[in-house]
Amino acid sequence: MSDSATPPAAQDRITYDEFARVDIRVGTIVAAEPFPEARRPAYRLQVDFGPAIGVRKSSAQLTVHYRPEELVGRQVAGVVNFPPRQIGPVRSEVLVLGFPDADGAVVLIGPDQPVPNGGRLF
Known part of the structure:
Protein backbone atom coordinates (compact mmCIF):
# COMPACT_ATOMS: atom_id res chain seq x y z
CA MET A 1 0.00 0.00 0.00
CA SER A 2 1.14 3.51 -0.63
CA ASP A 3 0.99 6.35 1.86
CA SER A 4 -1.04 9.52 1.32
CA ALA A 5 1.92 11.49 -0.09
CA THR A 6 2.71 8.97 -2.83
CA PRO A 7 0.33 8.36 -5.75
CA PRO A 8 -0.45 4.68 -6.33
CA ALA A 9 1.81 2.84 -8.73
CA ALA A 10 0.16 1.30 -11.78
CA GLN A 11 0.32 -2.19 -10.22
CA ASP A 12 -1.53 -0.92 -7.10
CA ARG A 13 -4.52 0.46 -9.00
CA ILE A 14 -7.80 -1.41 -8.85
CA THR A 15 -10.77 -1.63 -11.18
CA TYR A 16 -14.20 -0.24 -10.36
CA ASP A 17 -15.49 -3.82 -10.06
CA GLU A 18 -12.86 -4.54 -7.39
CA PHE A 19 -13.87 -1.39 -5.49
CA ALA A 20 -17.55 -2.34 -5.76
CA ARG A 21 -16.84 -5.61 -3.92
CA VAL A 22 -16.04 -3.61 -0.76
CA ASP A 23 -19.47 -3.05 0.81
CA ILE A 24 -19.22 0.28 2.65
CA ARG A 25 -22.46 1.30 4.37
CA VAL A 26 -23.60 4.07 6.69
CA GLY A 27 -24.84 3.24 10.16
CA THR A 28 -25.65 4.93 13.43
CA ILE A 29 -23.74 4.08 16.59
CA VAL A 30 -26.38 2.92 19.08
CA ALA A 31 -24.04 1.84 21.89
CA ALA A 32 -20.43 2.61 22.84
CA GLU A 33 -18.62 1.44 25.94
CA PRO A 34 -15.03 1.13 27.13
CA PHE A 35 -13.19 -2.05 26.13
CA PRO A 36 -10.67 -2.48 28.97
CA GLU A 37 -9.57 -5.95 27.77
CA ALA A 38 -8.20 -4.51 24.50
CA ARG A 39 -4.41 -4.34 24.08
CA ARG A 40 -4.68 -0.69 22.98
CA PRO A 41 -7.35 1.69 24.31
CA ALA A 42 -10.58 1.02 22.44
CA TYR A 43 -14.37 1.04 22.63
CA ARG A 44 -16.92 -1.66 21.93
CA LEU A 45 -19.46 -0.33 19.49
CA GLN A 46 -22.85 -1.42 18.24
CA VAL A 47 -23.75 0.13 14.90
CA ASP A 48 -27.24 0.01 13.35
CA PHE A 49 -26.98 -0.46 9.58
CA GLY A 50 -30.73 -0.53 8.98
CA PRO A 51 -33.27 -3.34 8.62
CA ALA A 52 -31.49 -5.27 5.84
CA ILE A 53 -28.17 -5.58 7.72
CA GLY A 54 -29.11 -4.94 11.35
CA VAL A 55 -26.94 -4.02 14.30
CA ARG A 56 -23.28 -5.05 14.03
CA LYS A 57 -20.61 -5.10 16.74
CA SER A 58 -17.14 -3.65 16.43
CA SER A 59 -14.06 -2.76 18.41
CA ALA A 60 -12.53 0.59 17.52
CA GLN A 61 -9.52 2.56 18.78
CA LEU A 62 -11.31 5.90 19.09
CA THR A 63 -10.39 6.95 22.62
CA VAL A 64 -8.16 9.91 21.70
CA HIS A 65 -10.85 12.05 20.06
CA TYR A 66 -14.15 10.60 21.32
CA ARG A 67 -15.94 9.70 24.55
CA PRO A 68 -18.56 6.92 24.45
CA GLU A 69 -21.46 9.31 25.07
CA GLU A 70 -20.35 11.47 22.10
CA LEU A 71 -20.36 8.47 19.78
CA VAL A 72 -23.93 7.34 20.40
CA GLY A 73 -26.16 8.77 17.67
CA ARG A 74 -23.27 9.53 15.32
CA GLN A 75 -23.45 8.20 11.76
CA VAL A 76 -20.32 6.44 10.53
CA ALA A 77 -19.11 4.51 7.50
CA GLY A 78 -18.21 0.86 7.87
CA VAL A 79 -17.17 -2.13 5.77
CA VAL A 80 -19.91 -4.71 6.34
CA ASN A 81 -18.69 -7.59 4.16
CA PHE A 82 -15.49 -8.57 5.98
CA PRO A 83 -15.71 -11.89 7.81
CA PRO A 84 -16.13 -11.51 11.59
CA ARG A 85 -12.89 -11.24 13.55
CA GLN A 86 -12.34 -12.19 17.17
CA ILE A 87 -10.67 -9.35 19.12
CA GLY A 88 -10.26 -10.63 22.66
CA PRO A 89 -13.76 -11.25 24.01
CA VAL A 107 -10.87 10.48 13.16
CA LEU A 108 -14.16 8.91 12.07
CA ILE A 109 -15.70 9.45 8.65
CA GLY A 110 -19.40 9.71 8.00
CA PRO A 111 -21.95 11.75 6.08
CA ASP A 112 -22.13 15.48 6.72
CA GLN A 113 -25.95 15.30 6.64
CA PRO A 114 -28.28 12.60 8.05
CA VAL A 115 -28.93 9.74 5.62
CA PRO A 116 -30.87 6.47 6.02
CA ASN A 117 -28.94 3.71 7.79
CA GLY A 118 -27.74 1.03 5.41
CA GLY A 119 -27.06 3.36 2.47
CA ARG A 120 -24.17 2.12 0.35
CA LEU A 121 -21.17 4.25 -0.56
CA PHE A 122 -20.74 4.77 -4.28
Whole structure:
Protein backbone atom coordinates (compact mmCIF):
# COMPACT_ATOMS: atom_id res chain seq x y z
CA MET A 1 0.00 0.00 0.00
CA SER A 2 1.14 3.51 -0.63
CA ASP A 3 0.99 6.35 1.86
CA SER A 4 -1.04 9.52 1.32
CA ALA A 5 1.92 11.49 -0.09
CA THR A 6 2.71 8.97 -2.83
CA PRO A 7 0.33 8.36 -5.75
CA PRO A 8 -0.45 4.68 -6.33
CA ALA A 9 1.81 2.84 -8.73
CA ALA A 10 0.16 1.30 -11.78
CA GLN A 11 0.32 -2.19 -10.22
CA ASP A 12 -1.53 -0.92 -7.10
CA ARG A 13 -4.52 0.46 -9.00
CA ILE A 14 -7.80 -1.41 -8.85
CA THR A 15 -10.77 -1.63 -11.18
CA TYR A 16 -14.20 -0.24 -10.36
CA ASP A 17 -15.49 -3.82 -10.06
CA GLU A 18 -12.86 -4.54 -7.39
CA PHE A 19 -13.87 -1.39 -5.49
CA ALA A 20 -17.55 -2.34 -5.76
CA ARG A 21 -16.84 -5.61 -3.92
CA VAL A 22 -16.04 -3.61 -0.76
CA ASP A 23 -19.47 -3.05 0.81
CA ILE A 24 -19.22 0.28 2.65
CA ARG A 25 -22.46 1.30 4.37
CA VAL A 26 -23.60 4.07 6.69
CA GLY A 27 -24.84 3.24 10.16
CA THR A 28 -25.65 4.93 13.43
CA ILE A 29 -23.74 4.08 16.59
CA VAL A 30 -26.38 2.92 19.08
CA ALA A 31 -24.04 1.84 21.89
CA ALA A 32 -20.43 2.61 22.84
CA GLU A 33 -18.62 1.44 25.94
CA PRO A 34 -15.03 1.13 27.13
CA PHE A 35 -13.19 -2.05 26.13
CA PRO A 36 -10.67 -2.48 28.97
CA GLU A 37 -9.57 -5.95 27.77
CA ALA A 38 -8.20 -4.51 24.50
CA ARG A 39 -4.41 -4.34 24.08
CA ARG A 40 -4.68 -0.69 22.98
CA PRO A 41 -7.35 1.69 24.31
CA ALA A 42 -10.58 1.02 22.44
CA TYR A 43 -14.37 1.04 22.63
CA ARG A 44 -16.92 -1.66 21.93
CA LEU A 45 -19.46 -0.33 19.49
CA GLN A 46 -22.85 -1.42 18.24
CA VAL A 47 -23.75 0.13 14.90
CA ASP A 48 -27.24 0.01 13.35
CA PHE A 49 -26.98 -0.46 9.58
CA GLY A 50 -30.73 -0.53 8.98
CA PRO A 51 -33.27 -3.34 8.62
CA ALA A 52 -31.49 -5.27 5.84
CA ILE A 53 -28.17 -5.58 7.72
CA GLY A 54 -29.11 -4.94 11.35
CA VAL A 55 -26.94 -4.02 14.30
CA ARG A 56 -23.28 -5.05 14.03
CA LYS A 57 -20.61 -5.10 16.74
CA SER A 58 -17.14 -3.65 16.43
CA SER A 59 -14.06 -2.76 18.41
CA ALA A 60 -12.53 0.59 17.52
CA GLN A 61 -9.52 2.56 18.78
CA LEU A 62 -11.31 5.90 19.09
CA THR A 63 -10.39 6.95 22.62
CA VAL A 64 -8.16 9.91 21.70
CA HIS A 65 -10.85 12.05 20.06
CA TYR A 66 -14.15 10.60 21.32
CA ARG A 67 -15.94 9.70 24.55
CA PRO A 68 -18.56 6.92 24.45
CA GLU A 69 -21.46 9.31 25.07
CA GLU A 70 -20.35 11.47 22.10
CA LEU A 71 -20.36 8.47 19.78
CA VAL A 72 -23.93 7.34 20.40
CA GLY A 73 -26.16 8.77 17.67
CA ARG A 74 -23.27 9.53 15.32
CA GLN A 75 -23.45 8.20 11.76
CA VAL A 76 -20.32 6.44 10.53
CA ALA A 77 -19.11 4.51 7.50
CA GLY A 78 -18.21 0.86 7.87
CA VAL A 79 -17.17 -2.13 5.77
CA VAL A 80 -19.91 -4.71 6.34
CA ASN A 81 -18.69 -7.59 4.16
CA PHE A 82 -15.49 -8.57 5.98
CA PRO A 83 -15.71 -11.89 7.81
CA PRO A 84 -16.13 -11.51 11.59
CA ARG A 85 -12.89 -11.24 13.55
CA GLN A 86 -12.34 -12.19 17.17
CA ILE A 87 -10.67 -9.35 19.12
CA GLY A 88 -10.26 -10.63 22.66
CA PRO A 89 -13.76 -11.25 24.01
CA VAL A 90 -15.39 -9.19 21.20
CA ARG A 91 -16.45 -10.65 17.86
CA SER A 92 -16.00 -7.69 15.52
CA GLU A 93 -18.53 -7.83 12.68
CA VAL A 94 -17.82 -4.53 10.91
CA LEU A 95 -14.80 -2.31 10.25
CA VAL A 96 -15.68 1.27 11.21
CA LEU A 97 -13.73 3.66 8.96
CA GLY A 98 -11.66 6.71 9.76
CA PHE A 99 -8.54 8.64 8.85
CA PRO A 100 -5.43 9.20 10.99
CA ASP A 101 -4.83 12.67 12.37
CA ALA A 102 -1.29 14.13 12.40
CA ASP A 103 -0.41 11.90 15.37
CA GLY A 104 -2.03 8.74 13.98
CA ALA A 105 -5.19 8.81 16.13
CA VAL A 106 -8.42 7.83 14.36
CA VAL A 107 -10.87 10.48 13.16
CA LEU A 108 -14.16 8.91 12.07
CA ILE A 109 -15.70 9.45 8.65
CA GLY A 110 -19.40 9.71 8.00
CA PRO A 111 -21.95 11.75 6.08
CA ASP A 112 -22.13 15.48 6.72
CA GLN A 113 -25.95 15.30 6.64
CA PRO A 114 -28.28 12.60 8.05
CA VAL A 115 -28.93 9.74 5.62
CA PRO A 116 -30.87 6.47 6.02
CA ASN A 117 -28.94 3.71 7.79
CA GLY A 118 -27.74 1.03 5.41
CA GLY A 119 -27.06 3.36 2.47
CA ARG A 120 -24.17 2.12 0.35
CA LEU A 121 -21.17 4.25 -0.56
CA PHE A 122 -20.74 4.77 -4.28
